[in-house]
Amino acid sequence: MVCDKRGVLSPYFFTRYIRNLIYTVTGSDIGCMIGGNVVNLLAYADDLVLLAPSWIAMQEILSIPKVQADNLNLSRNVNKTVYMIFNAMKRDRCTAVNFPCFKIGSSSLNFVELRS
Secondary structure (H helix, E strand, O other): OOOOHHHHHHHHHHHHHHHHHHHHHHOOOOOEEEOOEEEOEEEEOOEEEEOOOOHHHHHHHHHHHHHHHHHHOOOOOHHHOEEOOOOOOOHHHOOOOOOOOOEEOOEEOEEOOOOO
């Protein structure tokens, strides 16, 4: 019988690597104001959602995990990383409707549209 040690080690790897990433991103104070709090990351299991009020802020938040992964010599699958843009609720605050692609390092991320 073969034992898959990755399953046993997953909680350790998560706390060792992902927890620090979450703390670094949430400590950046870049994000959306929700209820008087800066919110920039939602996490559930191994899924992470980043939130930002502008394209520039999102690109800056995306650089945080890249730096951490590079420091730890971790690889990431940018093909599984996608982005979605929501329209501003207050149209007078909307400054642009077209945005360049987001990048992690030199890799462009895939855009997905909101389905109704």
